[in-house]
Amino acid sequence: MPSLQSVISCLSDYDPSALPVAQANRIIADVVEPVSGVEQLAIRSALDRVLAEDVVSPIDVPAHDNSAMDGFAFDSAMLSVAGGSEVALRIVGTALAGDAQALVPGKGETVRIMTGAVMPAGCDTVIPQEFVKVDGDTIRFAADAVRAGDNRRLRGEDLARGKPALAAGRVLRPADLGLLASLGIAEIKVRRRLRVAFFSTGDELRSIGEPLDPGCVYDSNRYTLHGMLRRLNVDLIDMGVVRDDPAALEAAFRTACENADAVITSGGVSVGEADYTKAIMARLGDVTFWKIAMRPGRPMAFGRIGSNGREALLFGLPGNPVAVMVTFYHFVRAALQRMMGADAAPLPLMPVRSASPIRKKPGRTEYQRGILQRGADGQWQVRITGQQGSGVLRSMSEANCFIVLGHEQGSVAAGELVDVMVFEGLV
Numbered sequence: 571m572p573s574l575q576s577v578i579s580c581l582s583d584y585d586p587s588a589l590p591v592a593q594a595n596r597i598i599a600d601v602v603e604p605v606s607g608v609e610q611l612a613i614r615s616a617l618d619r620v621l622a623e624d625v626v627s628p629i630d631v632p633a634h635d636n637s638a639m640d641g642f643a644f645d646s647a648m649l650s651v652a653g654g655s656e657v658a659l660r661i662v663g664t665a666l667a668g669d670a671q672a673l674v675p676g677k678g679e680t681v682r683i684m685t686g687a688v689m690p691a692g693c694d695t696v697i698p699q700e701f702v703k704v705d706g707d708t709i710r711f712a713a714d715a716v717r718a719g720d721n722r723r724l725r726g727e728d729l730a731r732g733k734p735a736l737a738a739g740r741v742l743r744p745a746d747l748g749l750l751a752s753l754g755i756a757e758i759k760v761r762r763r764l765r766v767a768f769f770s771t772g773d774e775l776r777s778i779g780e781p782l783d784p785g786c787v788y789d790s791n792r793y794t795l796h797g798m799l800r801r802l803n804v805d806l807i808d809m810g811v812v813r814d815d816p817a818a819l820e821a822a823f824r825t826a827c828e829n830a831d832a833v834i835t836s837g838g839v840s841v842g843e844a845d846y847t848k849a850i851m852a853r854l855g856d857v858t859f860w861k862i863a864m865r866p867g868r869p870m871a872f873g874r875i876g877s878n879g880r881e882a883l884l885f886g887l888p889g890n891p892v893a894v895m896v897t898f899y900h901f902v903r904a905a906l907q908r909m910m911g912a913d914a915a916p917l918p919l920m921p922v923r924s925a926s927p928i929r930k931k932p933g934r935t936e937y938q939r940g941i942l943q944r945g946a947d948g949q950w951q952v953r954i955t956g957q958q959g960s961g962v963l964r965s966m967s968e969a970n971c972f973i974v975l976g977h978e979q980g981s982v983a984a985g986e987l988v989d990v991m992v993f994e995g996l997v
């Protein structure tokens with residue numbers, strides 16, 4: 571892995587005290603590399619896992635030309651032979667799905683066919699049954715009711731034998747499991763799960779079940795982190811709350827990096843922080859402390875720490891509950907996906923009208939919490955959730971999207987388009 575120092579030294583305009591979001595992400599992407607390790611899994615167990623090898627289709631899917639409708643199969647040459655406006659064909663048999671097809675209709679003949687049944691030899695077109703009049707063993711239909719090749723699925727049109735079906739790096743979704751099954755593939759190779767250790771720091775933090783002493787807050791960051799990490803399908807090592815005590819912190823960092831690929835902490839990375847977190851992070855490895863030009867989430871530590879010959883990537887996130895979520899989604903998520911070997915596209919930003927004005931200063935990226943909904947005119951619009959303080963976790967709970975206001979962007983007028991990143995995903 572390239573060292574943080576070597577990556578940073580290549581940047582001409584590097585300023586750790588006012589680092590643009592895009593530059594921080596570029597540094598992270600340059601430092602992070604996929605972990606090695608592959609396992610073989612039954613396809614049902616591979617949901618949300620990262621495919622470790624290209625899958626090439628061993629068969630044609632479908633294996634034969636077949637009918638897309640219940641109807642009558644025939645040779646389209648007979649459409650023009652008919653000359654007039656009506657075609658009349660004699661039924662010589664029935665083709666059911668799953669039958670090996672032996673029928674060979676001749677001139678002026680047709681085969682009654684069901685959806686999925688193999689096309690009889692010489693037939694290239696199916697007229698749906700609702701378009702024909704059946705008269706004894708003869709069907710009649712208008713010649714212009716169908717064109718040559720209609721309602722026929724071609725062999726290999728879904729997946730052709732020898733062609734790539736899924737590429738390594740794919741995070742497997744429900745459709746992919748079905749696709750693998752359609753190829754008859756029972757097991758596939760996936761990357762091993764990432765191990766991520768996380769803990770909270772701060773003397774004011776109490777765990778659920780403990781009395782809330784004066785001046786204290788319950789530790790919520792470990793729970794949001796738990797949820798966000800679960801969504802990424804990593805193995806979690808929840809190390810609890812670690813007190814602002816040098817020995818306890820050092821032991822926690824060492825245990826974390828000896829047992830995990832990545833370590834995520836929250837709190838203790840602010841400027842003028844009266845604790846030991848930053849000093850210990852710096853002592854255990856190659857760590858840099860950033861003030862990122864963003865809101866919320868300004869302070870962040872990033873680097874690699876080591877102990878007893880084991881190394882882990884470190885993300886020291888801010889303490890404020892919204893800042894933890896924002897920095898996780900906009901820095902950590904992509905980095906962990908990269909470590910998992912996932913070839914994940916950046917999440918789309920969609921332009922939506924802002925229902926009201928939003929104040930914004932150029933020179934930093936803002937991630938306001940938004941509610942995307944249809945306005946009275948039926949058009950989608952977005953409004954902020956209300957109080958945007960980095961400690962107001964309710965804003966994340968109420969929101970269904972981030973309103974991403976770019977680095978250069980200034981204030982937004984009501985009705986102007988803003989970029990929105992939607993929380994909810996179908997698959």
Ligand code: AMP
Binds near residue numbers: 771772888
């Ligand atoms: P810090 O970054 O340590 O200065 O913390 C910033 C703010 O976030 C302070 O108000 C902390 O009390 C709060 N905070 C830090 N860690 C947590 C946590 N795990 N859960 C909830 N609030 C936290």
Ligand code: MG
Binds near residue numbers: 771773837838845889
């Ligand atoms: Mg603190």
